[in-house]
Amino acid sequence: xxxxxxxxxxxxxxxxxxxxxxxxxxxxxxxxxxxxxxxxxxxxxxxxxxxxxxxxxxxxxxxxxxxxxxxxxxxxxxxxxxxxxxxxxxxxxxxxxxxxxxxxxxxxxxxxxxxxxxxxxxxxxxxxxxxxxxxxxxxxxxxxxxxxxxxxxxxxxxxxxxxxxxxxxxxxxxxxxxxxxxxxxxxxxxxxxxxxxxxxxxxxxxxxxxxxxxxxxxxxxxxxxxxxxxxxxxxxxxxxxxxxxxxxxxxxxxxxxxxxxxxxxxxxxxxxxxxxxxxxxxxxxxxxxxxxxxxxxxxxxxxxxxxxxxxxxxxxxxxxxxxxxxxxxxxxxxxxxxxxxxxxxxxxxxxxxxxxxxxxxxxxxxxxxxxxxxxxxxxxxxxxxxxxxxxxxxxxxxxxxxxxxxxxxxxxxxxxxxxxxxxxxxxxxxxxxxxxxxxxxxxxxxxxxxxxxxxxxxxxxxxxxxxxxxxxxxxxxxxxxxxxxxxxxxxxxxxxxxxxxxxxxxxxxxxxxxxxxxxxxxxxxxxxxxxxxxxxxxxxxxxxxxxxxxxxxxxxxxxxxxxxxxxxxxxxxxxxxxxxxxxxxxxxxxxxxxxxxxxxxxxxxxxxxxxxxxxxxxxxxxxxxxxxxxxxxxxxxxxxxxxxxxxxxxxxxxxxxxxxxxxxxxxxxxxxxxxxxxxxxxxxxxxxxxxxxxxxxxxxxxxxxxxxxxxxxxxxxxxxxxxxxxxxxxxxxxxxxxxxxxxxxxxxxxxxxxxxxxxxxxxxxxxxxxxxxxxxxxxxxxxxxxxxxxxxxxxxxxxxxxxxxxxxxxxxxxxxxxxxxxxxxxxxxxxxxxxxxxxxxxxxxxxxxxxxxxxxxxxxxxxxxxxxxxxxxxxxxxxxxxxxxxxxxxxxxxxxxxxxxxxxxxxxxxxxxxxxxxxxxxxxxxxxxxxxxxxxxxxxxxxxxxxxxxxxxxxxxxxxxxxxxxxxxxxxxxxxxxxxx
Numbered sequence: 001x002x003x004x005x006x007x008x009x010x011x012x013x014x015x016x017x018x019x020x021x022x023x024x025x026x027x028x029x030x031x032x033x034x035x036x037x038x039x040x041x042x043x044x045x046x047x048x049x050x051x052x053x054x055x056x057x058x059x060x061x062x063x064x065x066x067x068x069x070x071x072x073x074x075x076x077x078x079x080x081x082x083x084x085x086x087x088x089x090x091x092x093x094x095x096x097x098x099x100x101x102x103x104x105x106x107x108x109x110x111x112x113x114x115x116x117x118x119x120x121x122x123x124x125x126x127x128x129x130x131x132x133x134x135x136x137x138x139x140x141x142x143x144x145x146x147x148x149x150x151x152x153x154x155x156x157x158x159x160x161x162x163x164x165x166x167x168x169x170x171x172x173x174x175x176x177x178x179x180x181x182x183x184x185x186x187x188x189x190x191x192x193x194x195x196x197x198x199x200x201x202x203x204x205x206x207x208x209x210x211x212x213x214x215x216x217x218x219x220x221x222x223x224x225x226x227x228x229x230x231x232x233x234x235x236x237x238x239x240x241x242x243x244x245x246x247x248x249x250x251x252x253x254x255x256x257x258x259x260x261x262x263x264x265x266x267x268x269x270x271x272x273x274x275x276x277x278x279x280x281x282x283x284x285x286x287x288x289x290x291x292x293x294x295x296x297x298x299x300x301x302x303x304x305x306x307x308x309x310x311x312x313x314x315x316x317x318x319x320x321x322x323x324x325x326x327x328x329x330x331x332x333x334x335x336x337x338x339x340x341x342x343x344x345x346x347x348x349x350x351x352x353x354x355x356x357x358x359x360x361x362x363x364x365x366x367x368x369x370x371x372x373x374x375x376x377x378x379x380x381x382x383x384x385x386x387x388x389x390x391x392x393x394x395x396x397x398x399x400x401x402x403x404x405x406x407x408x409x410x411x412x413x414x415x416x417x418x419x420x421x422x423x424x425x426x427x428x429x430x431x432x433x434x435x436x437x438x439x440x441x442x443x444x445x446x447x448x449x450x451x452x453x454x455x456x457x458x459x460x461x462x463x464x465x466x467x468x469x470x471x472x473x474x475x476x477x478x479x480x481x482x483x484x485x486x487x488x489x490x491x492x493x494x495x496x497x498x499x500x501x502x503x504x505x506x507x508x509x510x511x512x513x514x515x516x517x518x519x520x521x522x523x524x525x526x527x528x529x530x531x532x533x534x535x536x537x538x539x540x541x542x543x544x545x546x547x548x549x550x551x552x553x554x555x556x557x558x559x560x561x562x563x564x565x566x567x568x569x570x571x572x573x574x575x576x577x578x579x580x581x582x583x584x585x586x587x588x589x590x591x592x593x594x595x596x597x598x599x600x601x602x603x604x605x606x607x608x609x610x611x612x613x614x615x616x617x618x619x620x621x622x623x624x625x626x627x628x629x630x631x632x633x634x635x636x637x638x639x640x641x642x643x644x645x646x647x648x649x650x651x652x653x654x655x656x657x658x659x660x661x662x663x664x665x666x667x668x669x670x671x672x673x674x675x676x677x678x679x680x681x682x683x684x685x686x687x688x689x690x691x692x693x694x695x696x697x698x699x700x701x702x703x704x705x706x707x708x709x710x711x712x713x714x715x716x717x718x719x720x721x722x723x724x725x726x727x728x729x730x731x732x733x734x735x736x737x738x739x740x741x742x743x744x745x746x747x748x749x750x751x752x753x754x755x756x757x758x759x760x761x762x763x764x765x766x767x768x769x770x771x772x773x774x775x776x777x778x779x780x781x782x783x784x785x786x787x788x789x790x791x792x793x794x795x796x797x798x799x800x801x802x803x804x805x806x807x808x809x810x811x812x813x814x815x816x817x818x819x820x821x822x823x824x825x826x827x828x829x830x831x832x833x834x835x836x837x838x839x840x841x842x843x844x845x846x847x848x849x850x851x852x853x854x855x856x857x858x859x860x861x862x863x864x865x866x867x868x869x870x871x872x873x874x875x876x877x878x879x880x881x882x883x884x885x886x887x888x889x890x891x892x893x894x895x896x897x898x899x900x901x902x903x904x905x906x907x908x909x910x911x912x913x914x915x916x917x918x919x920x921x922x923x924x925x926x927x928x929x930x931x932x933x934x935x936x937x938x939x940x941x942x943x944x945x946x947x948x949x950x951x952x953x954x955x956x957x958x959x960x961x962x963x964x965x966x967x968x969x970x971x972x973x974x975x976x977x978x979x980x981x
């Protein structure tokens with residue numbers, strides 16, 4: 001028979017709750033108590049043992065009862081039986097939560113198995129499961145019972161949050177707030193308790209591992225004669241692995257004159273985690289006696305931003321900004337307090353930006369606090385350096401100066417940029433005090449702009465500071481642009497310009513800055529400033545304009561390979577002195593393979609002074625083209641001393657000379673600039689219109705320069721036009737061709753001028769080697785045309801000018817002869833005669849080896865006049881003679897070895913005139929192989945002349961020229977005699 005079941009066991013009681021911290025007693029002003037820890041759970045009750053088995057054969061023992069929470073299960077009952085056959089032991093009871101399982105019952109008798117052990121209960125929070133009970137010992141061959149299964153482990157528990165500190169107590173001796181408790185692992189620290197009656201708040205509790213720090217308590221309100229600041233915030237705890245660090249608690253606000261609490265530091269990020277940010281500093285507090293400054297911002301953890309500082313109050317400076325953690329931005333400086341007392345203190349400077357993490361950007365520097373009411377402005381922090389591979393931060397802008405009737409302040413200097421960052425712009429001056437100096441750019445960054453000068457309201461005028469210098473470009477980067485100088489106000493000197501930074505290796509240079517304009521004043525006007533010099537490859541700055549008769553600034557020179565700046569214009573003359581404008585800057589030399597810079601133009605001259613000179617074009621770099629010369633400035637008008645035009649600038653190697661300026665009031669134009677080697681000469685300036693008693697001619701054109709090796713010579717510049725009776729300027733000569741190159745052409749002669757004393761046309765200019773001579777200018781008023789210019793070696797002679805038309809009782813003038821052909825060149829054609837029956841010019845003589853030119857045809861004769869055409873020019877050695885002009889001119893004789901020219905055909909005679917056909921030219925001596933033929937006689941009209949005998953044949957057979965055909969009773973001309981070879 002089975003034994004009756006046992007009654008259940010009692011359960012253990014729960015653990016007690018942790019007590020709350022005690023309250024400070026008002027009477028004695030005690031501090032608040034700390035919070036108690038949580039109580040431990042009580043042990044669970046043990047389950048009752050199972051009843052023993054009974055019966056003849058041996059009953060099995062009962063199962064043990066389960067244990068209470070934390071208690072062990074009861075042991076199984078023992079088995080009994082007859083015949084020594086023991087019953088099986090009872091199964092052990094299951095352990096309570098966290099308890100051991102009960103032991104199995106022991107078997108009694110032969111071959112009776114012991115009972116199995118009970119299963120362990122599940123573990124409690126963070127508890128380990130209980131072990132199974134051991135099996136009972138077998139009797140008479142029975143097997144031992146198996147061991148029970150261990151319980152499952154419980155889940156780990158979360159850390160608890162720390163208790164908040166208690167608030168302070170009010171009273172004659174007020175109590176401070178209690179400190180917050182530290183959180184458990186992963187839990188948040190408790191907040192500090194609030195202060196009271198001027199007593200500081202409690203500090204924030206530390207965060208548990210990975211948790212946030214608590215916030216500092218607020219300072220107590222001041223109701224007594226003492227002011228104490230609030231306590232600082234707790235420090236953020238370190239982040240767990242891969243987690244973010246806790247944010248620092250904020251400092252409590254100071255109330256009514258006490259110091260604000262300091263700010264905790266952001267926690268460091270755990271492995272792989274982000275750092276926390278620094279907290280903002282608290283503001284200062286107002287007081288008629290002891291105002292407090294703003295607090296400093298907290299420093300950021302690794303990767304976190306620094307906190308912004310608090311603002312000052314009542315003239316006390318703002319707090320210093322916290323530095324950024326590595327890779328974080330610096331905070332901004334606090335503003336200075338408004339000045340309400342007798343002392344003025346400046347604001348603190350901004351914090352420095354921290355260095356960027358590897359590959360990250362450096363932090364931006366914090367801005368300096370604004371200065372209020374006469375104190376000095378705070379300085380500006382420097383931009384942080386970029387981390388490996390990162391960009392630098394920018395410098396901050398300088399603060400403006402402060403206005404004051406007694407002590408105005410200057411603007412602050414801009415902060416320097418970090419590597420690759422831009423320098424800060426300087427602050428503006430005030431009340432005549434100069435602006436701050438611009439910050440220099442970091443390597444590769446732009447310089448800041450100089451601050452403007454202050455408006456002058458006192459007896460002193462001070463100039464603005466200069467612009468910062470552009471920093472050098474990084475490798476392959478562009479150099480920074482130089483900062484502009486501050487504008488000068490009310491009579492002081494303008495600030496100078498910074499220089500453009502040099503380009504980095506492979507980069508472009510920065511441009512020079514523009515010079516500032518002069519300033520007006522009835523006593524001491526200032527000149528414009530000089531433009532800044534360009535960096536390598538950059539353009540020079542333009543000079544500033546003059547004012548009140550003061551000259552413009554000198555243009556900055558171009559950097560190597562860059563253009564020169566433009567000269568500033570002269571000031572308008574409002575006093576008794578006239579000063580000229582400054583000259584243009586010289587173009588910089590071209591870089592290797594680059595083009596030289598163009599010279600800057602001279603400033604315009606105003607009201608009678610001398611114009612500025614023109615710079616010279618820069619020389620081309622190795623393999624590059626030269627720059628062009630600049631144009632000369634025009635003369636200026638004046639009843640007493642008009643000025644001539646300026647000379648054009650000379651071109652750089654391969655560049656064109658500048659055109660000269662025009663004259664005025666009868667003054668001659670400027671001389672054209674010569675071309676650089678291989679370049680064209682400039683054009684001569686026009687003469688001035690004559691408004692006085694003197695007549696002066698214009699200047700001549702510049703001479704074309706020699707061609708470079710293999711290049712063409714430059715064309716000569718044309719002479720300036722002659723006005724109102726003076727002599728025209730002469731023409732320059734075409735430049736000689738370089739080795740293997742073509743010569744330049746001569747310039748055209750100018751036309752004569754009409755008047756009481758008409759002038760003859762100018763001669764054409766001679767061609768350079770291989771170039772064509774210029775055409776002679778036309779006559780006017782019966783004056784003859786100019787002669788054609790002589791061809792250069794191998795070039796054609798110029799055509800003769802046309803004779804002037806007869807507008808008096810006199811015949812028209814003869815035209816000039818064609819120019820002589822250069823060696824190997826053709827002679828120029830004769831010019832057409834003027835109307836009225838004058839003779840056409842003869843054809844020019846062919847150059848050695850060249851053909852003769854053609855004679856010009858006769859024009860109709862005037863009353864009772866005979867017109868005769870010019871003869872054809874003789875052929876040069878080896879060349880063909882030119883044909884005679886119409887009207888019976890003699891054909892030019894053939895040159896040695898050339899064919900004879902053909903006689904010209906007669907034209908109808910004028911009234912009363914008799915004209916015959918011209919005779920054919922004699923054949924030239926034959927060459928070494930084939931003889932030359934004699935020329936054919938011309939066909940007569942109303943009478944013909946004889947053809948001349950053919951020239952002697954050469955070594956081979958030659959045929960004499962045929963006789964001309966006769967008309968009206970004339971016998972036919974005979975043929976020329978043939979000559980055997």
